[in-house]
Amino acid sequence: MSYAVFLYTLIAKFSNPASILGxxxxxxxxxxxxxxxxxxxRTADLLLxxxxxxxxxxxxxxxxxxxxxxxxxxxxxxxxxSLLFSRPLxxxxxxxxxxLAGALGVFCIMLINILVFNIAQLIQSRxxxxxxxxxxxxxxxxxxxxxxxxxxxxxxxxxxxxxTIFVILLYASLFGPALNFxxxxxxxxxxxxxxxxxxxVFISNVxxxxxxxxxxLYEVFNSTxxxxxxxxxxxxxxxxxxxxxxxxxxxREFSYGED
Amino acid sequence: MSEREICIKxxxxxxxxxxxxxxxxxxxxxxxxxxxxxxxxxxxGAGKTTLMGCLLTLLRPNSGEIRIFGKPPDDLQVxxxxxxxxxxxxxxxxxxxxxxxxxxHMLAKLPGSAMKQDIESALATAELDPSAWNKxxxxxxxxxxxxxxxxxxxxxxxxxxxLDEPGSGMDPLxxxxxxxxxxxxxxxxxxxVLNSHHLDELERVCDRVAFIKGxxxxxxxxxxxxxxxxLLIVVKCSSSAAPPPDxxxxxxxxxxxxxxxxxxxxxxxxxxxxxxxxxxxVRLLVEKxxxxxxxxxxxxxxEDIFISxxxxxxxxx
Numbered sequence: 001m002s003y004a005v006f007l008y009t010l011i012a013k014f015s016n017p018a019s020i021l022g023x024x025x026x027x028x029x030x031x032x033x034x035x036x037x038x039x040x041x042r043t044a045d046l047l048l049x050x051x052x053x054x055x056x057x058x059x060x061x062x063x064x065x066x067x068x069x070x071x072x073x074x075x076x077x078x079x080x081x082s083l084l085f086s087r088p089l090x091x092x093x094x095x096x097x098x099x100l101a102g103a104l105g106v107f108c109i110m111l112i113n114i115l116v117f118n119i120a121q122l123i124q125s126r127x128x129x130x131x132x133x134x135x136x137x138x139x140x141x142x143x144x145x146x147x148x149x150x151x152x153x154x155x156x157x158x159x160x161x162x163x164t165i166f167v168i169l170l171y172a173s174l175f176g177p178a179l180n181f182x183x184x185x186x187x188x189x190x191x192x193x194x195x196x197x198x199x200x201v202f203i204s205n206v207x208x209x210x211x212x213x214x215x216x217l218y219e220v221f222n223s224t225x226x227x228x229x230x231x232x233x234x235x236x237x238x239x240x241x242x243x244x245x246x247x248x249x250x251x252r253e254f255s256y257g258e259d
Numbered sequence: 260m261s262e263r264e265i266c267i268k269x270x271x272x273x274x275x276x277x278x279x280x281x282x283x284x285x286x287x288x289x290x291x292x293x294x295x296x297x298x299x300x301x302x303x304g305a306g307k308t309t310l311m312g313c314l315l316t317l318l319r320p321n322s323g324e325i326r327i328f329g330k331p332p333d334d335l336q337v338x339x340x341x342x343x344x345x346x347x348x349x350x351x352x353x354x355x356x357x358x359x360x361x362x363x364h365m366l367a368k369l370p371g372s373a374m375k376q377d378i379e380s381a382l383a384t385a386e387l388d389p390s391a392w393n394k395x396x397x398x399x400x401x402x403x404x405x406x407x408x409x410x411x412x413x414x415x416x417x418x419x420x421x422l423d424e425p426g427s428g429m430d431p432l433x434x435x436x437x438x439x440x441x442x443x444x445x446x447x448x449x450x451x452v453l454n455s456h457h458l459d460e461l462e463r464v465c466d467r468v469a470f471i472k473g474x475x476x477x478x479x480x481x482x483x484x485x486x487x488x489x490l491l492i493v494v495k496c497s498s499s500a501a502p503p504p505d506x507x508x509x510x511x512x513x514x515x516x517x518x519x520x521x522x523x524x525x526x527x528x529x530x531x532x533x534x535x536x537x538x539x540x541v542r543l544l545v546e547k548x549x550x551x552x553x554x555x556x557x558x559x560x561x562e563d564i565f566i567s568x569x570x571x572x573x574x575x576x
Contacts, residue, residue, distance in 0.1 A: 002365075002366065003365065004362055004365030004366045005366075007365070008362050012351075012353060015353040015354075016353060080345075080349055080350055080351060082315075082317050082343075082345055083343065083345055083350070083411075084366065085315075085316070085317060086315050086317070086338065086341065086342075086343035086421075087338060087363070087366040087367055087368075088335040088336075088338040088339040088366075088367065088368055089335075089338075089366055090335065253312075253317065253318045253319060254312070254317040254318070255308075255312065255317075255318070
């Protein structure tokens with residue numbers, strides 16, 4: 001790992017007011033907003049899945065790794081990769097450094113997110129709290145690593161392709177659970193719309209199963225039948241994302257004259 | 260030159276774009292020796308930047324081989340001993356110049372204990388005004404960016420430097436600084452690969468230059484042999500007097516151990532073997548009553564060679 005790339009990826013995130021405001025929005029505004037809603041059964045599941053699920057994790061890690069792996073200074077917000085790779089820095093080292101910086105950023109902000117939510121709940125004398133025990137914090141750390149790996153891969157694609165994939169994943173992470181709740185009961189009255197939305201829910205579930213690399217350690221280790229499969233799936237997903245990101249970056253050429 | 264150690268060995272290098280339609284480098288083979296300043300000359304699109312990109316492993320050649328210090332160019336030990344100044348110093352604008360240098364120091368994996376000293380010494384050598392060190396890079400002028408670019412090169416005390424158009428955007432003071440820096444590297448036996456359109460600059464600092472034409476090395480000139488050609492003496496005779504016979508001119512040349520190159524209209528040409536013979540030649544011409552009207556030294560520079568190649572055909576084709 002390159003400590004320089006790791007450190008400067010984190011510092012870059014706090015280098016301008018716009019990105020700081022973006023992080024504050026994700027870390028403070030969203031949890032405060034969600035905690036202000038009366039969290040009964042279905043609403044609680046839905047809103048807490050926004051807070052705990054892939055949406056915010058992806059948004060934070062995408063934003064942290066924004067010093068685009070695929071873009072150069074031509075895009076104004078990228079790094080001067082030609083100069084960077086003229087230094088004794090391997091491309092795999094660069095990917096790993098970006099990944100760990102992104103993961104640390106996601107972990108810290110998700111942790112703040114949960115703390116802010118719980119504090120807001122306590123101030124309002126409400127009982128719905130998000131767990132902050134060993135299992136939750138360990139899962140949070142592992143999920144930060146895996147979502148950051150996914151975002152490193154997405155950031156390794158050419159910018160437009162990466163952005164499109166990211167938006168689709170973000171939509172699916174929000175839209176799927178929301179539709180799952182809202183279409184129940186409409187099968188007979190609006191059959192066409194029902195089957196259309198059912199397809200979207202299906203796609204969202206497939207993404208949830210195979211692309212979003214989240215894990216719940218409590219469920220893995222405390223279920224009645226222990227299975228190693230979720231851990232294998234989690235690790236293999238993450239390693240594959242990092243492997244493909246490295247392959248993509250290794251294949252890239254930098255025409256520094258055009259940077 | 261051949262007994263010197265080879266720093267960069269390029270063999271049959273081919274790089275094409277657009278699925279092989281455009282050959283940016285076409286079977287380039289070249290040896291660059293340790294401690295020499297090597298210039299690359301050619302018009303835009305000739306393949307100079309592509310060649311440098313391949314040496315820096317920013318571009319992948321289609322075939323051929325590059326060895327630097329006997330190792331593949333992507334070897335991290337090679338990179339640790341190299342430095343690069345890109346043509347457009349589009350550095351990360353959110354950093355200050357000093358932060359940028361810290362980042363580069365860390366990327367170069369240099370000892371942290373020497374960081375402050377290394378940075379301050381490099382910035383001072385590059386003559387970047389200390390009042391600008393903590394300013395954000397986005398407030399830097401082009402000349403300041405070039406100086407910062409030079410400063411980052413100095414951090415790792417490189418054995419091999421790649422500079423692409425280093426003089427562009429520099430004021431005369433900056434150009435002088437760059438020349439001094441190149442001459443200092445030359446003294447320290449640092450190998451320098453220099454790509455520049457400033458031919459007079461290349462003439463002053465380079466040991467050899469390669470003219471690139473259509474992705475191929477068209478010609479390599481040793482600056483020392485170019486300097487020898489500078490002893491071409493042209494004698495213009497009065498048109499009203501009869502021209503001296505060739506036998507007399509050959510006799511004169513033999514006396515000086517010089518070469519008589521011939522007579523065209525009223526112009527006689529000699530190539531002297533040493534500078535000191537110039538005055539002797541003038542004396543002999545007067546003694547032998549050659550009707551001299553004017554004597555001058557013909558200068559053949561890189562620009563003349565460049566133009567003569569260019570006139571042979573477009574350098575790009």
